[in-house]
Amino acid sequence: MPTRIITSGETTLWSEGLGDPAGAPMLLIAGGNLTAKSWPDEFVQRLVAAGHFVIRYDHRDTGRSTRRDFALHPYGFDELTNDAVAVLDGWGVDAGHVVGMSLGHTIGQLLALDAPKRLLTLTVMLGGALDVDFDADIEAALRGEPSAGGLPTPTRRFLDMMTLLQQPAETDEERLERRVEKWRLLNGDGVPFDADEFRRRELLAIAHSGTFEEPIVHHMIPQPPVSRGAELSRVTTPVLAIQAMRDPAAPPPHARHLADRIPGARVVEIENMGHALPLAVHEPLAAAICAHTRAATAGGT
Numbered sequence: 214m215p216t217r218i219i220t221s222g223e224t225t226l227w228s229e230g231l232g233d234p235a236g237a238p239m240l241l242i243a244g245g246n247l248t249a250k251s252w253p254d255e256f257v258q259r260l261v262a263a264g265h266f267v268i269r270y271d272h273r274d275t276g277r278s279t280r281r282d283f284a285l286h287p288y289g290f291d292e293l294t295n296d297a298v299a300v301l302d303g304w305g306v307d308a309g310h311v312v313g314m315s316l317g318h319t320i321g322q323l324l325a326l327d328a329p330k331r332l333l334t335l336t337v338m339l340g341g342a343l344d345v346d347f348d349a350d351i352e353a354a355l356r357g358e359p360s361a362g363g364l365p366t367p368t369r370r371f372l373d374m375m376t377l378l379q380q381p382a383e384t385d386e387e388r389l390e391r392r393v394e395k396w397r398l399l400n401g402d403g404v405p406f407d408a409d410e411f412r413r414r415e416l417l418a419i420a421h422s423g424t425f426e427e428p429i430v431h432h433m434i435p436q437p438p439v440s441r442g443a444e445l446s447r448v449t450t451p452v453l454a455i456q457a458m459r460d461p462a463a464p465p466p467h468a469r470h471l472a473d474r475i476p477g478a479r480v481v482e483i484e485n486m487g488h489a490l491p492l493a494v495h496e497p498l499a500a501a502i503c504a505h506t507r508a509a510t511a512g513g514t
Contacts, residue, residue, distance in 0.1 A: 344442020401487025
């Protein structure tokens with residue numbers, strides 16, 4: 214599998230291409246503090262089998278990409294969005310299908326606003342529209358209050374996950390088990406949690422990164438101004454918003470809320486999916502994404 218080191222400003226980004234380079238290019242944008250390996254190989258192979266050349270990359274401050282002291286080298290979503298464009302450039306992709314989850318959900322929306330010519334389609338999941346103040350929603354959830362905008366706040370599982378990440382871990386084994394427990398909470402209660410599956414994935418991510426320590430730097434990045442949500446009405450990219458019905462971070466109807474703000478956007482619900490990618494959801498998730506890319510390629514909506 215070919216890899217490339219991409220330059221984005223003063224940052225270098227590790228990236229990997231999978232499948233036939235002649236296939237329809239697809240850029241996967243991972244969640245916050247996650248590496249390229251957070252997209253499971255089994256899931257990626259489903260996208261490759263559908264005819265896509267899949268590109269995944271390590272966000273800055275994760276994996277094998279540049280890591281710096283955030284206090285000395287702060288950045289925001291503009292830089293993260295520029296990183297995604299740089300990866301497309303580095304692989305010689307003028308326009309590709311983009312799939313973003315969680316943090317990548319936000320980056321995907323910003324790409325559709327600020328670099329629309331680089332997108333053939335956009336699929337987003339496990340996040341909210343740009344007009345949703347997630348930081349405020351988390352604070353409301355901690356107080357047991359509803360969100361100001363009326364959408365569901367993150368659930369108790371998500372709040373427990375945030376508490377978990379603040380707990381100390383003194384040994385590598387403790388760090389590994391904390392990473393697995395994080396995914397148990399995020400997985401939700403729709404699909405039985407297979408700890409061995411996620412432990413295996415975390416060990417792959419650890420081997421890739423060279424450390425058991427999990428980065429937390431992306432929690433420090435301020436959300437884009439909620440005023441940018443008003444711009445979604447001018448998005449022309451074909452957009453699919455996937456609603457994970459058991460998502461503890463962005464419960465339904467967050468995907469519908471986003472789709473209602475983008476002309477022509479569609480929603481697909483994955484019934485038992487939480488804020489994770491267990492094997493049980495790979496087939497319906499990949500099928501929804503690939504149906505979306507095929508329809509756009511064929512001139513559908």
